Amino acid sequence: MCTGPHPDLFVKARLMDEDDLERTLQRMARQIVELMDPDDQSGRQFALVGMQTRGVHLAQRLKTIIGDVDDVDLALGVLDVTMYRDDVRQRLRQRVVRATRIPFDVTGRHLVLIDDVVYTGRTVRAAMDALMDIGRPASIRLLTLVDRGLRELPIRADFIGRTVPTIAGEEIRVRLSECDSQEGVWLVERRAVTPTP
Amino acid sequence: MPATQQETATQWPHRHLLGLAGCNAAEVSLILETAKEFRAVLERPIRRVPTLRGITICNLFFEPSTRTRLSFELAEKRLSADIVNFSSKGSSVSKGESLLDTARNIEAMKVDMVVVRHRSPGVPHFLGRSTRAQIINAGDGQHEHPTQALLDLFTLYEHHRDLRGLRIAIVGDIVHSRVARSNILGLRMLGAHVTVCGPPTLLPHRADALGVRVTHRLDEALEGCDVVMALRMQLERQNLSLIPSIREYHALYGIRPDHLRRNVDMLVMHPGPVNRGVELASEVVDHERSIILDQVTNGVAVRMAVLYLLATAEQRGW
Numbered sequence: 001m002c003t004g005p006h007p008d009l010f011v012k013a014r015l016m017d018e019d020d021l022e023r024t025l026q027r028m029a030r031q032i033v034e035l036m037d038p039d040d041q042s043g044r045q046f047a048l049v050g051m052q053t054r055g056v057h058l059a060q061r062l063k064t065i066i067g068d069v070d071d072v073d074l075a076l077g078v079l080d081v082t083m084y085r086d087d088v089r090q091r092l093r094q095r096v097v098r099a100t101r102i103p104f105d106v107t108g109r110h111l112v113l114i115d116d117v118v119y120t121g122r123t124v125r126a127a128m129d130a131l132m133d134i135g136r137p138a139s140i141r142l143l144t145l146v147d148r149g150l151r152e153l154p155i156r157a158d159f160i161g162r163t164v165p166t167i168a169g170e171e172i173r174v175r176l177s178e179c180d181s182q183e184g185v186w187l188v189e190r191r192a193v194t195p196t197p
Numbered sequence: 198m199p200a201t202q203q204e205t206a207t208q209w210p211h212r213h214l215l216g217l218a219g220c221n222a223a224e225v226s227l228i229l230e231t232a233k234e235f236r237a238v239l240e241r242p243i244r245r246v247p248t249l250r251g252i253t254i255c256n257l258f259f260e261p262s263t264r265t266r267l268s269f270e271l272a273e274k275r276l277s278a279d280i281v282n283f284s285s286k287g288s289s290v291s292k293g294e295s296l297l298d299t300a301r302n303i304e305a306m307k308v309d310m311v312v313v314r315h316r317s318p319g320v321p322h323f324l325g326r327s328t329r330a331q332i333i334n335a336g337d338g339q340h341e342h343p344t345q346a347l348l349d350l351f352t353l354y355e356h357h358r359d360l361r362g363l364r365i366a367i368v369g370d371i372v373h374s375r376v377a378r379s380n381i382l383g384l385r386m387l388g389a390h391v392t393v394c395g396p397p398t399l400l401p402h403r404a405d406a407l408g409v410r411v412t413h414r415l416d417e418a419l420e421g422c423d424v425v426m427a428l429r430m431q432l433e434r435q436n437l438s439l440i441p442s443i444r445e446y447h448a449l450y451g452i453r454p455d456h457l458r459r460n461v462d463m464l465v466m467h468p469g470p471v472n473r474g475v476e477l478a479s480e481v482v483d484h485e486r487s488i489i490l491d492q493v494t495n496g497v498a499v500r501m502a503v504l505y506l507l508a509t510a511e512q513r514g515w
Contacts, residue, residue, distance in 0.1 A: 080234070083246040088509050094208045096227075097234045097505070133243040 009171070009188040015146070015164060016185035024161040025058070028143060029065040031159050032112055033072070035141070045138070046110050047075040051127055052098040054116040055079075057178040058145060062114065077102040079113075084126035106135035112159075116174040118144040121155035146172050146185060205230050209506035213325045213332040216341035217382040225386060228502050229351050235505070236351075236498035238275065249278040249508055255308040257299075258335070259285040259315040264469055264493070265335050265345070269312050272500035281308065296320065297327055304328040310507065313337075331507050339373050345468055346379035348499040350387065352492045353424060356464060361388030366418040367409075368450055369428030369476055370399040370439075376468045377428060381407050394418035395450060398439040415450055419460055426466045427452055427476040443475055453478040457486060464488050 016024065036046055043066075050059025056078050063076050080098040082088070088095070113127055128140055143159040148166040162185070164172065170189050175182040206223040217225065238246055254273050258266050266282075273280050283303070294302075296315075300323075303311065310331045313321050318340035325332040336342040350360070357363055365384055371377045371393045384391050385408050392410040393400060394417075404411045412418050419425060430446060440446045451474075452465060465477065465487045473479045481487060 083234075083238070083248040083505075085248075088248055088505075089252070094506070094509050096207055097231045097502075099234060100237060129247070133246070134241055 008191055009173070010191050011186055011188050012170070013187040014184060015162060015172075015187055018183045021145075021184065024145065025061055026065060028159050028161060029062050029069065032062065032143070033066060033070050035110075036072075041072070043072040043074045045108070046112070047077060047104055047106070049077040049079050049102070049111050049113050049127075049131065051113065051115045051123070052078065052080040053179060054174055054176055055114045057176045058116060058143075059114040060178075062143075075104040075109075077104065077106075077111075079127055079130060081123055081126035081130050084130045086122060086126070100130070102134055106131060106137045108136070108138050110139045110141070111137045112141050112143050114143045116144065117146045117148055117172045118142070118155070118157050119148050119150060119172075121151045121153035124155050125153050145174055148172050209510045212507075212510065213321070213334075214343055214503055214507060215321050215325060215332065215334050217343045217346055217379050217386070218341065220343075220386075222386045225347070225350065225383060228347055228499065228506060229354060231506060232347075232351050232495070232499045232502035235275075235501035236495065238501075239494065239498055245275050245277060247277045248505055249273070249276040251279075252309045252508055253279045253281065253307065254310045254312060254504070255303050255306075255330070256280065256282045256335075257303065257311050257313045258283065259313075259320070260336070262314055262335070264496075265314065265342075268493070268496040269333075269335060269344075269500055271497050272504060275497065276501055276504055278310075278504070281306070296323065300324050300328045304330060310504070333503060333507065336375055338375065339378070340375055341379045341382075342375040342468075343379050343383075344496070344500055344503060345376050346383040347503070348492055348496040349380055349426065349466060349468070350383050351495045351499050352466065352488055353389075355491065355495070356488065357423065359388075360384065363389045363424070364392070364422045365389050366392045366394055366422045366425045367428065368394045368415065368418060368425060368452065370430060370434075371395050371404065371428070372399055372401045373431060373434065374428050377426075378407075380426065381409055385409075392418045392422070396440055396446070415452075415456075419452075419456055419463065422460060422463055424464045424466060425452060425456075426468075429468060429470065430472055430475045432472065432475075447475050447478075451476060451478060452481050454480045454484070457481060457484060466492060469493065 048059045048063055050056035059076055063074050066072050066074055078099055078101045080100045082095045082097045141158040144157045145161040147157050147160045147163045173186040173188050175184055177183045204223050205226040256266055256269055308330050312333045312335050313324055314335040315337050318338035320337050321332045321334040334341055334343055353360055367377050381391055393404055394412050394415055465481055467489045471477055471482055473482055
């Protein structure tokens with residue numbers, strides 16, 4: 001669920017504002033279009049897959065940009081990887097299973113998997129497994145707004161909005177107007193909560 | 198399927214699922230919302246997800262069951278759990294082992310969850326107190342059958358956006374039915390109006406205490422009714438002389454094609470297995486407004502949701 005900034009988070013830097021975000025998405029939309037086969041004018045061999053929750057909004061924005069600029073109506077899917085995670089039994093908070101809607105045949109398609117932040121790579125691993133269970137895509141590429149490093153699996157993003165080297169304890173907060181009260185990207189740090197008396 | 202109109206919890210707060218009596222509407226909505234996504238998994242080419250890898254589940258059936266046991270087994274397999282099956286026939290129970298000893302032995306085998314059906318009410322509760330495993334009640338005597346009620350609620354949501362104000366008639370042997378009891382609890386929780394109908398010998402003495410309307414006349418129960426749930430007539434209870442004959446029961450309480458003609462929007466449900474020509478006429482079972490087979494498909498999805506929510510529930514030092 002989308003929420004506003006957490007009161008116990010200390011903001012270290014604002015990495016992107018609304019305009020930066022817009023420019024970055026425009027640039028990444030160009031990169032996606034460049035990748036498409038020039039013979040595939042309608043983009044039927046391509047599809048965007050947004051990961052719950054903010055990846056879905058980013059995918060929708062990219063679809064809109066590509067539709068406006070290139071007049072290509074790309075197929076859009078929504079993916080939730082909760083069932084495929086490797087930590088379902090280890091987390092303290094239970095994850096809500098969200099919708100997965102892939103309204104096209106993934107077999108033979110070139111998919112662009114879209115997430116807001118790439119960190120350990122475990123979510124991307126889960127997403128690839130989930131997509132493989134739905135069909136056999138021709139390829140899967142990874143697009144992320146922020147790559148914060150600290151990978152635990154051999155996974156690399158193909159389209160990166162911004163690379164931000166971080167350390168453990170820091171977090172990247174992406175806020176989008178579709179589900180949040182703000183718009184932008186922040187680097188924050190989780191501080192120990194002082195118990196209220 | 199539209200979202201349930203109820204407020205939905207985001208965390209499953211219970212260690213076990215012993216009955217709907219211990220749950221509230223937000224928790225029931227969480228199960229139903231989660232089940233929607235597992236229902237979608239069942240439509241994919243690969244109907245299996247790796248969610249419960251490494252978890253061992255024991256299906257402990259002290260009472261004969263085909264449908265519920267198969268449904269749980271399928272749900273467990275589709276979640277990639279490891280399964281052990283135990284049925285009372287030809288097992289240590291028939292050799293005189295006590296329930297507690299059976300439970301301790303199963304626990305010693307490092308089982309994470311136990312799905313249990315027993316002819317005595319309270320057995321799941323007893324196992325929950327005496328073992329470390331998480332317990333799912335798959336039917337305890339005449340007490341509760343929560344996953345059946347949940348799959349019925351899920352099936353209703355596929356056809357009706359909102360259960361508030363929906364009129365449901367439950368017809369048949371109410372007094373002996375754990376399905377009826379769990380359904381009444383669940384339906385009332387989500388705001389439906391429930392009427393129970395059956396011969397006086399098969400209704401509880403104070404059925405109105407359950408918050409339902411009571412009638413002995415089928416026509417009265419079905420008038421203006423959105424969904425009728427027929428209960429299975431336990432033919433093996435025949436020698437208790439609760440009804441004069443099966444033929445008379447069918448004549449007075451069997452749902453027949455003319456009932457569907459007179460109630461043009463009414464859907465028909467049944468927990469199965471159906472006695473054709475007893476609680477439902479054969480044409481009614483096969484009618485386009487019979488959603489009995491939807492119930493069966495949804496049963497797997499709902500049980501997947503229950504297993505997922507229990508297995509991943511926040512550990513609170515239970």
